Amino acid sequence: MDGTLGAGGHAWGILEASSPDGRLLGMDVDPQALQLAQEKLAQFGERAILVQASYTSLAEQLKALGWQAVDGILLDLGVSSMQLDTPERGFSFLAEAPLDMRFDPRNPRTAADLVNKLPEGELADILYQYGEERNARQVARAIVRARPLSSTRQLAQVVARVTSGGASGIHPATRTFQGLRIAVNQELERLEAVLPLAVATLRQGTTEYPAGRLAVIAFHSLEDRLVKQYFRREGRDCLCPPRQPICTCGHKAILRELNRQPIRPQEEEIRQNSRARSARLRIVERLN
Numbered sequence: 001m002d003g004t005l006g007a008g009g010h011a012w013g014i015l016e017a018s019s020p021d022g023r024l025l026g027m028d029v030d031p032q033a034l035q036l037a038q039e040k041l042a043q044f045g046e047r048a049i050l051v052q053a054s055y056t057s058l059a060e061q062l063k064a065l066g067w068q069a070v071d072g073i074l075l076d077l078g079v080s081s082m083q084l085d086t087p088e089r090g091f092s093f094l095a096e097a098p099l100d101m102r103f104d105p106r107n108p109r110t111a112a113d114l115v116n117k118l119p120e121g122e123l124a125d126i127l128y129q130y131g132e133e134r135n136a137r138q139v140a141r142a143i144v145r146a147r148p149l150s151s152t153r154q155l156a157q158v159v160a161r162v163t164s165g166g167a168s169g170i171h172p173a174t175r176t177f178q179g180l181r182i183a184v185n186q187e188l189e190r191l192e193a194v195l196p197l198a199v200a201t202l203r204q205g206t207t208e209y210p211a212g213r214l215a216v217i218a219f220h221s222l223e224d225r226l227v228k229q230y231f232r233r234e235g236r237d238c239l240c241p242p243r244q245p246i247c248t249c250g251h252k253a254i255l256r257e258l259n260r261q262p263i264r265p266q267e268e269e270i271r272q273n274s275r276a277r278s279a280r281l282r283i284v285e286r287l288n
């Protein structure tokens with residue numbers, strides 16, 4: 001199962017590697033992504049089953065197909081290159097576009113709604129927690145004063161007046177855009193919800209057949225921390241405080257981490273695709 005189909009690049013690789021009869025359920029909330037994936041994966045015919053749905057609905061999707069469990073699940077989180085490079089989607093501050101930022105056009109709440117309607121304090125919390133913007137209060141105040149804001153450039157200019165990109169040299173609006181995007185698409189809530197569902201969906205190992213695996217690619221520290229903490233907790237047999245001599249929690253590990261340190265792209269890959277530079281891949285295997 002590919003829970004974040006995008007343009008179908010990973011799905012293509014999975015279908016190739018599972019030839020001749022491996023089947024793949026691919027999901028994305030973005031109909032434009034699904035269309036691209038459909039074209040890319042057409043050669044695999046009925047082996048590729050593509051649906052417009054959130055990965056959080058994976059149990060329902062599997063039930064509809066009559067599948068009990070899967071061999072592998074991939075979540076390649078965040079925004080796709082197609083979405084970033086389509087100016088009218090509003091993900092980039094480099095182009096003039098409406099403040100949209102929705103992965104799923106059925107989602108009633110756009111970035112413009114957040115920017116123009118949220119109380120200043122709530123906006124500041126989003127920028128601080130999801131954007132990791134140190135000057136969140138000043139940025140939120142400047143946004144509220146400049147309301148109504150309708151375009152990406154307008155927002156980027158307002159932000160640039162009150163904060164800098166810091167020592168990293170990034171554009172001052174980078175953090176604000178990241179924070180709004182995460183909030184609009186409820187990215188962290190959905191990630192938190194899907195991890196236990198995904199592990200429960202993996203096939204249990206037998207003597208003839210290996211256990212199912214979940215692979216997650218995160219692109220910023222908030223996502224990666226959430227994934228890492230979940231994998232650490234669920235990879236342990238007991239969660240009692242370390243000084244407690246006897247376990248009273250009864251917690252049992254449900255997964256095994258295959259890599260304690262995240263797998264990072266090598267220099268060659270970053271040279272070919274600079275957007276891969278912040279990717280961190282973690283893989284776990286289901287325990288019986």
Ligand SMILES: C[S@@+](CC[C@H](N)C(=O)[O-])C[C@H]1O[C@@H](n2cnc3c(N)ncnc32)[C@H](O)[C@@H]1O
Nearest residue numbers: 004006007008009010028029030054055076080
């Ligand atoms: C980084 S891209 C994936 C790229 C893909 N692996 C490829 O090879 O082209 C992430 C995708 O996840 C989708 N997405 C984000 N949240 C989702 C969710 N809750 N359920 C399903 N898809 C989601 C986005 O619309 C986007 O297309």
